[in-house]
Structure formats: structure tokens, C-alpha cells
Amino acid sequence: xxxxPSAEGDLIKRFDPWRGRLCTCPPKYSxxxxxxxxxxxxxxYITSYIPKAFEPRAKARVIDRIRRDIMVIDKRLPILxxxxxxxxxxxxxxxxxxxxxxxxxxxxxxRFMIQTKSDLxxxxxxxxxxxxxAVGITVTALDELAAKLxxxxxxxxxxxxxxxKLSEAGIPTAARLDPIIPGVNDGAIPHLIEALARNxxxxxxxxxxxxxxxxxxxxxxxxxxxxxxxxxMYKQEGTRVSNCYYLKETVRRDLLVxxxxxxxxxxxxxxxxxxxxxxxxxxxxxxxTHLIPRLRTLHDRR
Numbered sequence: 226x227x228x229x230p231s232a233e234g235d236l237i238k239r240f241d242p243w244r245g246r247l248c249t250c251p252p253k254y255s256x257x258x259x260x261x262x263x264x265x266x267x268x269x270y271i272t273s274y275i276p277k278a279f280e281p282r283a284k285a286r287v288i289d290r291i292r293r294d295i296m297v298i299d300k301r302l303p304i305l306x307x308x309x310x311x312x313x314x315x316x317x318x319x320x321x322x323x324x325x326x327x328x329x330x331x332x333x334x335x336r337f338m339i340q341t342k343s344d345l346x347x348x349x350x351x352x353x354x355x356x357x358x359a360v361g362i363t364v365t366a367l368d369e370l371a372a373k374l375x376x377x378x379x380x381x382x383x384x385x386x387x388x389x390k391l392s393e394a395g396i397p398t399a400a401r402l403d404p405i406i407p408g409v410n411d412g413a414i415p416h417l418i419e420a421l422a423r424n425x426x427x428x429x430x431x432x433x434x435x436x437x438x439x440x441x442x443x444x445x446x447x448x449x450x451x452x453x454x455x456x457x458m459y460k461q462e463g464t465r466v467s468n469c470y471y472l473k474e475t476v477r478r479d480l481l482v483x484x485x486x487x488x489x490x491x492x493x494x495x496x497x498x499x500x501x502x503x504x505x506x507x508x509x510x511x512x513x514t515h516l517i518p519r520l521r522t523l524h525d526r527r
Contacts, residue, residue: 234294236284240305245467247501249511254298256337257307258287258322263315264342264378267443268404268434271309273468281314283322291326295333303336303514313343315377324349331356336517340401342378344387350394359397359516361430362388364417366410373447374410381417385424392425399513400426403498404434405480406444407458407472408451414484422491428513429488432498433477435469436460478502 233239233254240255241248261281262271272278284290298304306312312323327349330337336357339346346353346360353360362384365374371381379387391398400421405411421429436444436459445452459470471477481497485505488495494508509515 229299232297232299234297235290236287237291237294237298237304240308245499247466247499249496249499249503249506251510251512251514253302253512253514254304255306255308256291256304256326257284257310258291258312258326259283259307259310259314259317261314262310264311264375266375266378267447268374268406268440270435270437270440270469272439273437275309281310281316283316283320287322288325288329291329295329295335298335300333300335303338303517304330305512305514306337306339308340311341311343312339313341313345315343317343318345324352327352327356327358331358334520336514336520338512338514338517342375342384344379344383347387347390350391350396353391353396354394357518357520359399359513359518360391361399361401361513363401363403364421365402365404367413367416370410370413385420388421388426389424397516397518398426399428399430399516401430401432401498402484403430403432405431405484406434406455407476407480408454409444409448411480415487418484418487418491418493422493426493427516428494428496428508429484430496430498430511430513431481431484431488432500433472433480435466435471435499436463437469441470474501481505 237254237256240253259281261275261278263281265279317323338359340361342363364381368380388398463470463472485495496506496508496511
């Protein structure tokens with residue numbers, strides 16, 4: 226096992242390829258078994274750098290490459306599945322590649338966190354408790370609105386049920402309220418936070434929408450009645466950070482402070498993502514990796 230914190234493999238890469246100045250994540254790796262994602266979310270940023278982003282495909286020789294990567298990475302660092310392409314994109318139901326990856330990580334006794342929008346993660350609820358793993362599920366809106374924002378993803382109701390079942394199985398769970406878009410889904414935040422607490426979530430990460438030209442076009446198409454307002458909030462009143470448009474800082478902070486208050490009131494910890502507001506964090510890590518259990522001993526894994 227290497228102890229080089231800069232080591233990375235062919236597919237298991239150091240997180241944050243953009244080296245974002247607002248990122249507060251602890252050191253970790255990211256791993257995406259698939260290229261692209263089939264959930265086709267209107268706000269998704271991967272269309273700005275992944276060709277045919279909503280046409281997911283398994284990466285070539287993915288299993289063999291990951292087995293090789295495990296031999297060279299620093300196993301002290303956790304692995305995130307996945308940063309940009311959902312590990313439970315719809316085709317995973319038939320291909321089962323993510324399940325094979327989880328077995329490899331578990332056998333190698335590597336700490337990992339699954340981030341998904343899919344209830345398909347329940348299929349692997351037999352394997353996850355035998356690993357040093359936690360699960361994060363993204364929620365953005367109540368069902369009717371979520372169907373517009375995330376047309377091919379499982380409903381919010383199914384995601385909440387998934388969180389409950391994972392928690393009941395003893396699997397640590399976190400949730401991402403991401404992205405929060407003023408005038409679109411911010412009104413649902415109190416209902417979502419209460420539901421997350423009821424369903425066993427321990428930690429909430431919140432993030433406002435970061436607009437890119439391609440995703441902004443999609444949002445305008447989905448919400449034509451709000452198109453001019455959204456455009457104004459980001460392009461005229463907001464600020465440019467790298468290749469994204471952010472809401473004005475005072476607007477973002479107000480949204481996230483109100484969200485934080487509700488999260489803490491419901492007994493969960495809170496953090497923000499790529500906002501520059503680490504002072505709002507009440508948890509050991511912003512990304513929820515602190516929830517990952519200690520490395521399992523051989524006895525634990527039998």
C-alpha cells in the first residue's frame with residue numbers, strides 16, 4: 226500500500242480536477258465507473274465537459290483498471306463514487322458494474338462513500354454494511370417539481386424511502402440539498418429537511434445552483450415563466466467564479482443560513498459545498514466522509 230497522498234490511478238483520481246478555490250473537501254479520491262449519466266437533470270454541469278453526457282456508457286475495461294489502481298493509490302484516503310456520473314445510472318440495473326466495483330473496494334478494505342440519486346443502491350445493501358462505507362443521496366424538490374428538474378431519476382419519495390431503509394440497515398447516510406435555485410425549489414427546503422431527519426439522515430450538505438451556459442439554457446426551457454428572472458439573478462446580479470455564474474454572495478449566504486438553521490433544528494449536522502462559507506459547517510467534514518466507519522478488520526468482514 227502506498228503512503229503517497231499524491232498518488233492516483235488510471236480511474237481512481239484525486240478529487241477536484243478544477244482545484245476550485247471554494248472547495249473545502251478533505252483529501253479524497255473520486256471514481257466514476259460510467260462516463261455520463263442517464264438521469265438527464267436540467268441543472269447538470271457535466272454537459273459542459275463530457276460529450277454525449279446524457280448517454281451513459283461503461284468505461285472501457287473498468288474492472289481491470291480499478292483492480293490495478295487499488296495497488297497504487299493511498300488507501301488512507303476515502304474514495305467517492307461518484308463526483309460527476311451517478312454510479313447507479315439506470316443502465317447499472319442490468320450491467321451491475323458498480324456492484325462489482327464495490328466488491329473490489331470492500332475486499333481491498335478501502336473506505337468509500339457512495340453519492341447517488343437512485344434507489345438502486347438498495348440492491349447492494351447486503352454488501353455495503355460489510356464495507357467501510359457510507360451513502361449520500363441527493364434530493365432537490367418534492368416529487369412533481371423533481372420530475373421536471375430530474376426527469377429520468379427516481380422520485381424524491383423513493384429516495385426518502387431508500388434513506389430510511391439504508392439507515393435501518395445500519396448504513397450511515399447523508400443527503401445533498403443540491404442545487405438550491407431561488408424561486409424554483411427553495412420553498413420545498415423545510416419539507417425536505419424534516420423528511421430527511423425522519424428517515425435517518427445524519428448530515429446535510431447544501432449547495433446553490435452554479436449556472437453554466439448549457440445548463441442555464443435547459444433551465445430556461447423547463448421553466449419558461451421564470452427564465453428571465455433566473456437569467457438576471459445569475460448573469461446580471463450574480464458573479465463569475467471560474468467557468469460558472471454564482472448567485473450574489475449575500476443571496477447565497479442568506480439561503481444557506483436559513484437552510485442551516487432548519488437542519489440543526491432537526492438534529493443533523495450541516496455543511497455547504499463550493500460556497501466559501503466553511504464557517505457555517507458544524508460537522509467534521511463538509512462532504513460527509515466523516516460518516517464512513519473505521520476500516521473493517523478481517524473478523525468484521527466475515
